[in-house]
Amino acid sequence: MELMETSVDPAEELESVAFQPFESAYAMPKSVYTSQDFLDREISNIFAKEWFCVGRSDGLPNPGDYITLNLAGQPIMVIRDQNGQLRSQVNVCRHRMSKLLEGSGNTKRIVCPYHGWTYNLDGSLRGAPTMTRNKSFDRKQMSLPRLKCEEWLGWVLVSLNPDVEPVSKKLTKIESMISDFDMGSYKQAFFETFEWNTNWKVLADNFMESYHLPVCHAATIGGVSRVDDVECPEGFEAFNYHTLQKEEDFTLSVAHPDNTSLQGERRYMTYLLAIYPSWLITLTPGYFWYLSLYPEAPGRVRIYFGGGMSKEFVSSPESQKHFEELRVLLDEVNEEDRGCTERVYAGLLSKFHDPGPLSHLERPNYEFAQYISKMVPA
Ligand code: FES
Ligand SMILES: [Fe+2]
Structure with missing residues (x-):
């Protein structure tokens, strides 16, 4: 069922928006989120072919x-x-x-x-x-x-x-960028799947920017999130990313004293990796959590959600307690993201105006739009 009446091909609309210079970038057009036809093309061009x-x-x-x-x-x-x-x-x-x-x-x-x-x-x-x-x-x-x-x-x-190209080959750049985190040794502590009423790209977009932290997450992590510390470097063909610096008093998010591989400010660094199409990892020196998204319908996304701790934290009972607290926090943060992303989907059904310009903190979203446009060409 077509949720929006549109005479223009969503892929064409996207192409006309996605390749503007970053300094004058706009968010993706509504139709790429709401059209069943566009979703069918994403499934055959992306999800049927990718990892x-x-x-x-x-x-x-x-x-x-x-x-x-x-x-x-x-x-x-x-x-x-x-x-x-x-x-x-x-x-x-x-x-x-x-x-x-x-x-x-x-x-x-x-x-x-x-x-x-x-x-x-x-x-x-x-x-x-x-x-x-x-x-x-x-x-x-x-x-x-x-x-x-x-x-x-x-x-x-x-x-x-x-x-399909081997994962390790496709993601060599990530491997070298975060080799000192030793992500392979992190242990999972929870995993669940659920569905939300939004488009998969709205949730991916939400993960890709920390612009929304102070307001959407005002009741939880908003107060401790300093958007001035967010770095949004240029991404790569297979993924985009941004980084944050975490405060020392947030025990699990900075490197454990036994960790000898992370040096200097990297001991406080959080990576937010968005691997195309829909694999999203928050990696801190102490814990990680992730989302993997699959579109069930234009306005419905299936979410694979999990997380855990780095090896230095796993064995200590103290850390388990901190992790339990973190888990409660992640659930609350998730609920806030659910509210924000479901409201965005409801808003995308409006016919009266179009999505607006992007902040410099939304560079990953700009790159994601170009990825989608390349995968679903007009
Ligand atoms: S045994 Fe599987 S369909 Fe008959
Ligand atoms: Fe969020």
Whole structure:
């Protein structure tokens, strides 16, 4: 259903806005957020081809741990097999196409809920009741197709695209930029998924700027957020980022005394990494949290939300207590972001005027608009 009547192609509108000089940049036009047709193109041009982050590897620690998702219309599962390898495979039975697993959890075998065909964790068909009389049935030919799945610095990425560029190659620049954080050794403490009533890019946009901190987050972190300390350097082809300096008294967000790899002001530095299309990481020397976004509809986003601590903080009971407090704070901050981003989506449905100019603190948003425009050309 088209939510807005528009005679101009949203991709054309975007192109005319996105490539203005940064000094006179405008926010993306309404239609790229509200049009079903534009979303369909984002799904086929971006989400069907790119990597999608499904969380941290230590969120699926044991053989049989799995999570299921719908990626660009395809039911898939990510599961740890008997050998401890994470793999992604098609979550559809080879018999008459029932979906196999639902949600997330742990299982010894993958049993089809329709007629009971049973698969091993590696996707090979283990058994199928009363199939002995059909001459064309060959159990060995009935494995679940395997999809791309990679681990990178503790993250788990999946893709439907067999020719997708390896994650580590695509993100070399991030790896070198934050090598002293040793992101691979951070431990996850929570993970959940939920949906909000906004466009996925509204939430991505929200993450990409710290301009909204003093006002949207006035009741929580607004007072301690100094936008003067925000740096928005030019980004790269695969991601944009900005940085903040954190105060010493916010224990978990500055480097632990045992941390010897972070030097000087980097011990107080927070990175906000926005990896295209929809993988958003806040990385501090002490903790991290992340969002991975999948569009369910123009005005509906599915959110994979998790976080945890760096290795120096994990073992101390004191830090666990601080982290519990942080978790409560993150939930409150999240609720504020929900309010702000759902209000923006409601506003984007207005027909009376268009989005306005960007602040210099919204450089990442400017770059994101150019990325979207390149991926969904007019
Ligand atoms: S559809 Fe799976 S066993 Fe029949
Ligand atoms: Fe926010």
